[in-house]
Amino acid sequence: MHASFLQRHRTVLLTMLALGALALTIGTVFEFRLHATLPPLKISLNPPTMLVAAGTQPEFHWPTQGQAAVAIPSLAANALASTPNQHPVPIASLAKLMTAYLVLERYPLAIGSQGPTLTMTSADEQQYYDDVAEDQSSVEVTAGEQLSEYQLLQALLTRSANNVAQLLASWVAGSQRSFVAQMNQTATRLDLTNTHFADASGFNPATKATAQAVATIAAMDMRNAVFDQIVDEHTVTLPLVGTLTNIVARIGTANVVGIKSGYTIWSGGCAAIATEEQSPSGSFPAIAVVLNQQGPASLHHAASIAEQLADEVGAGVVHIDGVRAHQRIGSLRIPWLGRVGSSVDLTLTRSLKVALWPGQAITYHAHLTSATHLIGRPAGAVAGYLVLSWPMHTERIAIVTTGAIPPPSRWWRLLHA
Template structure:
């Protein structure tokens, strides 16, 4: 037993310190942190890399390389215009060779009868070979014949009660140029000559014959005036009527009372001439509106023209001079008209620039040829749809159209060049870097 003097005071003992963390656990934390950071970096890099793939590719750009127009190669023809009077020369479905002698309205004599026949046939149409309705010569019309003959008019004999078909009456007007039958037809159609003349002028206005004024249906009155340009406008329309074109191409016809009559237009059947109408008076001189047909590349092409105001002391001289002035025009036009290739197969029309250096070309897949003459302007129209991302080589894509002068359009196909493909994903990513 311990006494008080030997009793010891015990100090409190501190708790033991925790053992140090193992080194392996600390290293594991570092690795986890590193891995997390790497994942973040890889995710960012991936997002950066695929960003270009999420952006739509731009549309391919098409650049036209073909000019908008070209000209038929060669020297333009020299047109042998008459030295006096007016003239105009054009080709149906192609264009105009031009005019000469100005555009002042002048008397046109019996060329007037083209409008007379045109109005009659538009009011009373006939097919080829069809005779149509009948008209009877009145006593008053027959009684006027001696005075008309005394004035030296161009006529066909008529008697009261004579019956003409519409076709026969038109033959009388257009072949031997019968003034009296022009007046008879006018009254038959409109009730009076004056009412018919109003129809003639209304028709001229409707056709755009702005420098033409009719005062009678025969052309005997010098107050009936027009221009070569206006008469070509009318001639082109008249030749679209089958019966008109058929009649003016005839060299002769057989009529009631008169028997056989001849066409005053002695050019018919020569140099391809198929009509249309002569005219001659002291005031008008020798006049001729003409049409001729020539073959070009297997196609029938119609040449239409007018020559007015050829001098001469009388009708035979005036007509002879107008015929001599006309033949060179017809021959020049026919000789100048040929088929010309203006676009060849394989001719480049456009380039196509795709994204990241991809691209191809667009070229003509068909040769385009036009009818015309050297020096004529040819318009080239191109229609290329939007180019897709993928386009196989030699794929039909778009069209090209050539128009010579005022002619009908000639259209061909366009084709692609080398194959067009979009850039690969790798190329898009690499380009972005």
């Protein structure tokens, strides 16, 4: 009887231990399944890949003499169209566009900043008198006078002061010769063929370029906010000489917002004119350069033609919808939602209208984040970005979910882990 009692207790004990082990095993399995890595959320994406602007270039009313080119700084680094048979010619004070570029490259300015202050020397004062004697455009300076970088650029660009071009050149490069070397090195770096600078002001007839090259430099300048601000000033006020009007008389009238003119007996009338063009995708500057206009009132004639050409190139821009707000570009499949409501659409947060020159293209690239971080997030969670790229621009638009993505139930986890 005693042995039988022990045997029964042993059986019960072993059974309890077995059940405990089973329960522990089951619990471990359940715990593993409840915390197992979830299957990936499957993303199906069908974003656009490329969109080319249709249309043809406008019919330009090119000058009957000399040469011309047009550019849009926000759309291309170089001139967009030009007269045939471009060849280097004297460009007079349009050379100051490169001078200003190098000054601002060496000593950048922010809007509202005056930059470093320069004290005029007796040599600077004498240079002014020398330029006046040669009937060069100039702004009076006197020894001991202090002018800021911004004020000197105003004198350079709005009054076309040759003496200021020379003193800025010496300030930036240490000497006229070194500065001219920098001008030519920059022209080479920018692939401005048939361009040669012999001085910082353009008074030297050996300073030559094509209208294409000048338009490229002008577009480069106009992308600088400080340069853009200065050349749009109708008048400037300097300490010694007081208030002066911009030599380009059309600035501040109609839609003209800059930029520079020039004349010598070698160059004839030369003008680079920028207009502010309005469009569905926002306003933008358009530039036209006209060189080597001869005859009476050649400077006025060059500026008038350039203004018309700037409007014509502006009118040739094509405005298209790059993307639309709420545009569907894909979906996110969620395995634990079953057949009904098993996916959530992916859409874009906003529209984007894009300005392009005919033949230019927008390219699209989608960049998605890890889908697992979307689990438990409400509708509107950011799933990634669609990056749009077109000449001179890159824009990023958020891709979002259109519905909430709930976590899976415990029951689903137990059955599917």
